[in-house]
Amino acid sequence: WILAWMGLEINTMAIIPLMAQQHHPRATEATTKYFLTQATAAAMILFASTMNAWTMGDWNINQISHPLATTTVTLALALKIGLAPMHFWLPEVLQGLNLTTGLVLSTWQKLAPFALILQISQNTNPALLTTLGVMSALVGGWGGLNQTQLRKLLAYSSIAHLGWMIIILQFMPALTLLNLTIYITMTSTMFLSLKIMASTKINSLALAWPKTPTLTTLIMLSLLSLGGLPPLTGFMPKWLILQELAKQDLPITATIMAMSALLSLFFYLR
Amino acid sequence: MALTSARLLTRTVHEKWICAHSLTLRPLVCINKAAFYGEYRRPGQAQDRTPPWKKIRFSFAKGVQGIRKHFGLLKDEAMERWVGPQGRPLIEHMLEQTRVQWEFRGPESLEQWLVSTDREIGGRSEAYLKLGRNDSACMLYGTLCSTPPRDGETCYSGYCTLRSRQLLSSFDRKKNIDWSSFNTLYIRLRGDGRPWMINIAAETYFSHQKDDLYNYFLYTRGGPYWQDVKIPFSKFFLSSRGRIQDNQHPLWLDKVSTIGFTLGDKADGPFQLEIDFIAVCNDRAHTEEFAYEMYKRNPEV
Numbered sequence: 001w002i003l004a005w006m007g008l009e010i011n012t013m014a015i016i017p018l019m020a021q022q023h024h025p026r027a028t029e030a031t032t033k034y035f036l037t038q039a040t041a042a043a044m045i046l047f048a049s050t051m052n053a054w055t056m057g058d059w060n061i062n063q064i065s066h067p068l069a070t071t072t073v074t075l076a077l078a079l080k081i082g083l084a085p086m087h088f089w090l091p092e093v094l095q096g097l098n099l100t101t102g103l104v105l106s107t108w109q110k111l112a113p114f115a116l117i118l119q120i121s122q123n124t125n126p127a128l129l130t131t132l133g134v135m136s137a138l139v140g141g142w143g144g145l146n147q148t149q150l151r152k153l154l155a156y157s158s159i160a161h162l163g164w165m166i167i168i169l170q171f172m173p174a175l176t177l178l179n180l181t182i183y184i185t186m187t188s189t190m191f192l193s194l195k196i197m198a199s200t201k202i203n204s205l206a207l208a209w210p211k212t213p214t215l216t217t218l219i220m221l222s223l224l225s226l227g228g229l230p231p232l233t234g235f236m237p238k239w240l241i242l243q244e245l246a247k248q249d250l251p252i253t254a255t256i257m258a259m260s261a262l263l264s265l266f267f268y269l270r
Numbered sequence: 271m272a273l274t275s276a277r278l279l280t281r282t283v284h285e286k287w288i289c290a291h292s293l294t295l296r297p298l299v300c301i302n303k304a305a306f307y308g309e310y311r312r313p314g315q316a317q318d319r320t321p322p323w324k325k326i327r328f329s330f331a332k333g334v335q336g337i338r339k340h341f342g343l344l345k346d347e348a349m350e351r352w353v354g355p356q357g358r359p360l361i362e363h364m365l366e367q368t369r370v371q372w373e374f375r376g377p378e379s380l381e382q383w384l385v386s387t388d389r390e391i392g393g394r395s396e397a398y399l400k401l402g403r404n405d406s407a408c409m410l411y412g413t414l415c416s417t418p419p420r421d422g423e424t425c426y427s428g429y430c431t432l433r434s435r436q437l438l439s440s441f442d443r444k445k446n447i448d449w450s451s452f453n454t455l456y457i458r459l460r461g462d463g464r465p466w467m468i469n470i471a472a473e474t475y476f477s478h479q480k481d482d483l484y485n486y487f488l489y490t491r492g493g494p495y496w497q498d499v500k501i502p503f504s505k506f507f508l509s510s511r512g513r514i515q516d517n518q519h520p521l522w523l524d525k526v527s528t529i530g531f532t533l534g535d536k537a538d539g540p541f542q543l544e545i546d547f548i549a550v551c552n553d554r555a556h557t558e559e560f561a562y563e564m565y566k567r568n569p570e571v
Contacts, residue, residue, distance in 0.1 A: 026522055148363060203363075203364055
């Protein structure tokens with residue numbers, strides 16, 4: 001746990017100068033908010049791991065077994081990645097950054113916390129994971145509804161996708177990994193396309209059709225894939241997750257997740 | 271005698287200990303919020319040391335009214351979400367190229383504005399705001415006096431300002447204006463030839479940014495004809511507490527708080543400014559991002 005915590009801190013410290021590179025108060029604000037949230041989460045991880053080591057005598061990551069320690073570390077990792085209800089920092093931070101740094105924040109910065117989440121998945125509270133997942137999916141769909149800024153839209157999309165990943169973690173971690181991989185691919189596509197078009201608002205996307213028809217089509221397909229529309233790739237993880245939830249006798253949870261996916265699809269389609 | 275001297279000595283030592291410790295403990299015990307946040311206090315006025323709980327004026331009726339008002343606003347916000355951004359359909363947001371943000375068409379429009387002068391710091395300027403003829407414009411008029419107040423501290427005086435109120439959503443949360451679809455400020459006004467300054471305040475995060483404003487000049491033509499002023503947002507420069515900053519950056523338009531007009535041209539006498547409307551528009555021909563060079567000061571050689 002100590003080495004994992006050190007890795008997370010180094011990860012945070014490394015991206016801070018990249019975020020603050022743009023000498024604008026909004027970038028500094030985003031950097032400060034990111035640093036405060038990540039430092040809090042890292043401190044909570046250290047606290048939980050120390051508590052587990054004190055009570056259970058084990059520093060191993062996948063041997064965390066004390067209930068309070070497990071809950072604390074799950075919440076800390078949820079804060080790290082921006083799961084609801086610890087998601088409030090993500091849209092504001094992404095809005096203050098340029099598209100390249102936003103891409104790194106949405107993709108690369110999720111890998112380390114997810115590595116830890118996957119390792120502790122067997123010992124986490126199932127009810128907590130379900131709550132986090134459902135809340136994230138709903139918040140991601142509701143929050144993204146009237147967004148006109150593309151970075152905030154992608155932030156809420158990230159929150160929703162993380163909800164899908166977390167909810168299936170307790171039943172099939174392999175699906176979480178698959179969902180994460182596909183999410184990273186789709187999000188990278190979106191961010192890089194938006195960077196080529198230099199657009200950060202939906203108005204500029206609307207005007208892009210005559211200028212770059214191929215890229216606009218690609219963005220449209222990527223958005224539909226993010227929304228989980230068949231037969232695009234983004235549909236596959238959602239379908240598999242719903243199938244697994246149904247097998248685990250959680251039809252209500254599956255229904256709520258599907259409805260929230262419809263909310264997300266609504267603002268992607270617009 | 272010896273006992274009295276010993277008692278005196280002890281008391282003196284004890285008093286000195288209390289004095290020394292109160293000096294060191296004072297910053298920890300009672301933090302002077304006004305000094306910390308740089309709040310202005312009129313010279314000669316005693317600091318307001320009333321504790322916050324003594325300033326409460328409890329009224330049950332007002333409380334109920336407030337609850338009703340704020341929950342009503344919350345309900346409206348939730349319903350607006352289903353319509354589109356800012357309660358308008360998305361197609362409207364996508365297609366709009368102009369938006370009239372403030373227009374003066376009735377007495378309720380004046381309530382969105384605040385007028386202030388150097389009277390607050392002891393000066394003698396006056397400014398008033400009223401509706402113009404046929405309720406079709408607002409008129410800001412008054413008299414400027416640049417005589418500084420005789421308080422021993424203030425050196426300069428003679429200003430007046432008209433500033434829009436901060437928009438508030440439910441439960442008095444700040445609401446910002448999103449002008450990111452536009453790039454030009456469009457104002458229809460009629461002045462008296464005096465030079466004004468337009469100030470735009472954006473949402474800030476750090477306490478040292480609370481006085482940050484983005485300014486640009488507004489030169490009015492005196493005369494019977496209305497003047498259409500179009501100022502691109504790329505021309506606005508950053509100032510803090512009235513001082514132009516070395517580190518300049520463009521105004522981000524997604525979180526605008528207020529707009530204001532300030533007159534401080536050191537010319538004593540009457541002034542008047544009529545404003546018909548304040549709008550924003552998207553000038554497709556204007557592609558400049560920022561008008562000022564951002565070169566490095568003290569470059570390495």
